[in-house]
Amino acid sequence: MGSRRRPTLGVERVGRTTAGLAVEPVLSRAGALDHPVNTVPAMLELNGASALVTGGASGLGEATVRALAEAGSKVVIMDLGHQKEKADAILAEIGGGAFVECDVTNTDQVIASIDAAKEMGPLRAVINSAGIGWATRTIGRDGTYESAHDLEIFRKVVEINLIGTFNVCRLAATAMSQNEPDEDGARGALVNTASVAALEGQIGQVSYTASKAGVVGMTLTIARDLAAVGIRCNTIIPGLIDTPIYGQGEAAEQFKEKLGAGTLFPKRLGKASEYASLALELLRNSYINGESVRIDSGMRMQPK
Numbered sequence: 001m002g003s004r005r006r007p008t009l010g011v012e013r014v015g016r017t018t019a020g021l022a023v024e025p026v027l028s029r030a031g032a033l034d035h036p037v038n039t040v041p042a043m044l045e046l047n048g049a050s051a052l053v054t055g056g057a058s059g060l061g062e063a064t065v066r067a068l069a070e071a072g073s074k075v076v077i078m079d080l081g082h083q084k085e086k087a088d089a090i091l092a093e094i095g096g097g098a099f100v101e102c103d104v105t106n107t108d109q110v111i112a113s114i115d116a117a118k119e120m121g122p123l124r125a126v127i128n129s130a131g132i133g134w135a136t137r138t139i140g141r142d143g144t145y146e147s148a149h150d151l152e153i154f155r156k157v158v159e160i161n162l163i164g165t166f167n168v169c170r171l172a173a174t175a176m177s178q179n180e181p182d183e184d185g186a187r188g189a190l191v192n193t194a195s196v197a198a199l200e201g202q203i204g205q206v207s208y209t210a211s212k213a214g215v216v217g218m219t220l221t222i223a224r225d226l227a228a229v230g231i232r233c234n235t236i237i238p239g240l241i242d243t244p245i246y247g248q249g250e251a252a253e254q255f256k257e258k259l260g261a262g263t264l265f266p267k268r269l270g271k272a273s274e275y276a277s278l279a280l281e282l283l284r285n286s287y288i289n290g291e292s293v294r295i296d297s298g299m300r301m302q303p304k
Helices: 059-070 081-094 107-120 151-176 206-229 250-260 272-284
Strands: 009-017 020-027 050-054 074-079 098-101 123-128 188-193 231-238 292-295
Touching (some): 050 059, 050 107, 059 081, 059 123, 059 272, 074 107, 081 098, 098 107, 107 123, 107 151, 123 151, 123 272, 151 206, 188 272, 206 231, 272 292
Parallel strands (some): 050 074, 074 098, 123 188, 188 231, 231 292
16 A cells, blocks of 8 residues: 655545555645734724614614614614604714604605705615504405405505615615715615515515515615615514514513514514614625525414
């Protein structure tokens, strides 16, 4: 048998010779590393930039407003008029920003929100968290056409959750496209909000499911559309998150405890701050693009 030679560095490879098997190193010599092998990738700079948050006066939006402010962003809260007092209180706590009354389906109001953001700094971040839900089955119990799902309600849910989200994306991205790019060529990032109902809609959620599935469905296409101008688009798919939508008091707590029993681990509802943490990661991390990311403890929704 032939002799074996111990490699000095690298992966061994086995080659057959006339004398038998010989083990040779892929690399026989190595010099000192003259550059770090693990470097932090380029991150979108949020400090000093402006940001838009739809539905920013409560729930997921409020948590994201606070997280963005902590990161140094100047935030515009886009919400309905009755939320102004709540929004003003949040802005006072975080040390500034602006509130703009905005229906996300109203183009003029969205543009006004964008203009308010640009006055405070280059618009680099948008988080779409505004939305509504509705619970109605596709058909009624009595077999009459009149008891079938109200088509106007279906249209309204889709208009706000899907068309409203796209309206903000198309207009904000237009403004972002005029930003000076960073060293990575990035000009900004969009984060939209869907729901696990987009993938596992429960009985009675057909309008909500359709609207949120549309948000997931357009994520990659928007990312591809905007790649040429250095703008990324991602979507968060939240599960059961503890927000004011569940109400307050003993009955609300019992209801949330029951909901939490269906989660995998952790065995609880998610926190709005956990959603906000993911939103900021999707904004900052320059290599996450065109993705729809679940945040739901690993749960899968049952039919009801």
